[in-house]
Amino acid sequence: MVTNYFKILALLLVLIASSCKNESQTDASDRVVNFPDKDLNPIDRYGDLLVAVQTSRIFPDGKTFVDCEPKIPSEEILKEYNSHKDEEGFDLKSFVLEYFTLPGTPTSNFESDTTRSTTEHINALWSYLKRDADAVENGSRIALPNAYIVPGGRFQEVYYWDSYFILLGLKEAGEIELIENILDNFAYQINTIGFIPNGNRTYYLGRSQPPFFAEMVNLLAGIKDEKTVYLKYQDALEKEYEFWMKGANALTEKGATGRVVKLADDHILNRYFSNTQTPRAESYLEDITTAEESGRKASEVYLNISAACESGWDFSSRWFADPDDIATIQTTDIIPVDLNALLYNLEETLAKARRFNDNTEGAEQMVKAASDRKDAIDAYLWDASKNTYVDYNLASETVSPTLSLAMVYPLYFKVASPRQAEAVSKTLEAQFLKPGGLVTSLVDNKQQWDSPNGWPPHQWLAVRGLQTYGFNNLAEEISTRWLHLNDRVYKRTGKMLEKYNVIDTTLVAGGGEYPTQDGFGWTNGVYLDLKKD
Secondary structure, three states: OHHHHHHHHHHHHHHHHHHHOOHHHHHHHHHHHHOOOOOOOHHHHHHHHHHHHHHHOOOOOOHHHHOOEEOOOHHHHHHHHHHHOOOOOOOHHHHHHHHEEOOOOHHHHOOOOOOOOHHHHHHHHHHHHEEOOOOOOOOOEOOOOOOEEOOEOOEOOOEHHHHHHHHHHHHHOOOHHHHHHHHHHHHHHHHHHOOOOOEOEHHHOOOOOOOOHHHHHHHHHOOOOHHHHHHHHHHHHHHHHHHHHOOHHHOOOOEEEOOEEEOOOOOEEEOOOOOOOOOOHHHHHHHHHHHHHHOOOHHHHHHHHHHHHHHOOOOOHHHEOOOOOHHHEOHHHEEOHHHHHHHHHHHHHHHHHHHHOOOHHHHHHHHHHHHHHHHHHHHHOEEOOOOEEOOEEOOOOEEOOOOEHHHHHHHHOOOOOHHHHHHHHHHHHHHHEEOOEEOOEOOOOOOOOOOOEEOHHHHHHHHHHHHHOOOHHHHHHHHHHHHHHHHHHHHHHOOOEOOEEOOOOOOOOOOOOOOOOEOOHHHHHHHHHHHOO
């Protein structure tokens, strides 16, 4: 079933790429004829070869192989592999290097100069993180029609929610055309794929990421003519909403389908989900190991792992039944407060776009949807005993015991009442504020989206959310600590990192499936935006 899904999607993408190519891309696009399976998930494309490469760890990072570009059609590579794999002395890594081109790292040629200020360093990096419009390639990259910014390090493709925070920095750098290019790319993906995938790689086609597209539209509308912007992206906003709400009308009673959940009192909320129940191609060994250790049905574990990746928090105690054990992952049982605040914002943004389009009735429908969602957030995602926002567990029908910085989303998107915002501010100051900023959760379990790590998006959302409700002193304290930490690490290492240890600021952040990356798109954007205050 999953294989058929990707084959159908692959055919559609090949047809789209062929129809959309321009004269400057003709030669590259014509290569698709020789690589008809290029848009398949690498698991389906390379089969046993992928399994062998990933389980033998010939590359320390599982993402390396799936980002390689084959030199000849995969059918021919597999034929050669099957002919020689059992021969004495067969060297798998040498075989891969013979038939594939390894991915590059554009920032590898960038030389840091710590005599520059952090701001100067960031602005010098933009050109290294920028990719021009893609030619159609033979690897896993999905070609995009306009220029964009990649995060850096191992991440050499666009990432959905990263991009919003990158836009903040591009705005400060005056790169308005590039901001619009990035929005155009996302609208293109919505219109051709049906949603914005995690990133523009074929192995990300089974999942999206936190839906920040509406806030990107709001950001651009604050720079250019408001009406023009909302009308330009209304169709894409409508389609993204349809993606997240698919199946809602079919839920006549309490239950869940896809990304939609209907609760006992007819409230509708959303969860992270996935279109696949297979291991991630880029983390194949990690996923099959987790599934084996769990003692659970493997497809169930894979579904919940992929859903956690859709959340952007991969991985966090938020998603675990046992906060210390990823094998207990239960993402699809969790109604996340951050996702529902984001969808509240999407509904509010759609109401605005419909008004500009003189669709008063449609606008009122979105106003009501947002109001209903706010009521549901108050009913299920506010914990009166802890005086803060939390997630809700569908299986246990109770609020989650795990507190996290997801609590700041209702402040930023103005879902919170003044009383709720004040309560959240007190929780942040008493439990989450550390020497380097805000810690992601209070659980120290070696996962990267938990203690002792702090991440740029949450510092920014917390600061801006607190300012909205007038808690300016706490906002300033968080911003100051975070910026000072960024500056100190940059002066010490010459790098801007994707995450930081906010508890012991002498240490580099850790945890997760890969080393801490540098570059780094959203760190740069958040720094520039907070620095201007």
